[in-house]
Amino acid sequence: MTRSFGLPYFSVIYSHGVDRHRQDELTSSIRLLNTLAQKLKAGRMAAGALNLASPEVKIHLESAESSDPIDVEQKEMRETNSLVEEFMLLANISVAQKIQEAFPQTAVLRRHMPPPKTNFEKLEDILRKRRGIKLDVSSSGALAASLDKCIVCPARLTCIDEL
Numbered sequence: 549m550t551r552s553f554g555l556p557y558f559s560v561i562y563s564h565g566v567d568r569h570r571q572d573e574l575t576s577s578i579r580l581l582n583t584l585a586q587k588l589k590a591g592r593m594a595a596g597a598l599n600l601a602s603p604e605v606k607i608h609l610e611s612a613e614s615s616d617p618i619d620v621e622q623k624e625m626r627e628t629n630s631l632v633e634e635f636m637l638l639a640n641i642s643v644a645q646k647i648q649e650a651f652p653q654t655a656v657l658r659r660h661m662p663p664p665k666t667n668f669e670k671l672e673d674i675l676r677k678r679r680g681i682k683l684d685v686s687s688s689g690a691l692a693a694s695l696d697k698c699i700v701c702p703a704r705l706t707c708i709d710e711l
Contacts, residue, residue: 578631581631581635582627582628582631584634585630585631585633585634585635586630586634588634588635588637588638589630589634592637593692594689595689596687596688596689596690596692597688597692598688598691598692598695599692606621606623608621644657662688665685668683668685668691671683672685681694681697682694683695
C-alpha cells in the first residue's frame with residue numbers, strides 16, 4: 549500500500565475528512581474530492597450500476613498455526629473507502645475508453661453481459677410467494693431497484709436469508 553508521511557493514504561484521507569474544524573488546503577481538497585466521488589457514484593447508480601458490495605469481514609484465529617476462528621469482525625466502511633473506489637473506477641473507465649479510441653480494431657476490453665433472465669427465476673418465485681415482492685430484471689437499474697426494496701424494510705431482509 550502506498551504511504552504518506554508513514555501512514556496509509558486511507559488514514560490520512562480519513563483523519564482530514566472527519567475533522568470538521570480543519571480548514572487547511574489538503575483537507576479542503578479531500579472534501580472536494582469526496583463531493584466529486586459522491587456525484588460520480590450517484591451518476592453510476594442512476595445509470596443502473598448495481599451495488600452488491602458486502603461488508604468486508606476479518607476472521608480472528610486462535611493462533612498463527614491454528615485455523616480455529618475465535619472471533620469475526622466486520623470492517624467499518626468509511627466514506628474514504630467510497631472516495632477511493634469511485635476514482636479507481638473512473639481511472640479504469642478512462643483507460644478503457646482511451647484504449648478503445650486508440651485501437652478500435654484490436655482492443656480487448658472486458659464487458660459484462662447481462663445474465664440470462666432464467667438465472668433469476670427461483671429468486672423471483674421465492675420473493676413473489678414469500679414476500680409479495682416483484683423482481684424486475686428488465687435492466688440492471690430495474691434489478692438494482694428491486695433488490696433495494698428487499699432490504700428497505702427490516703422485516704423483508706429475511707427474504708435473502710431464506711434462499
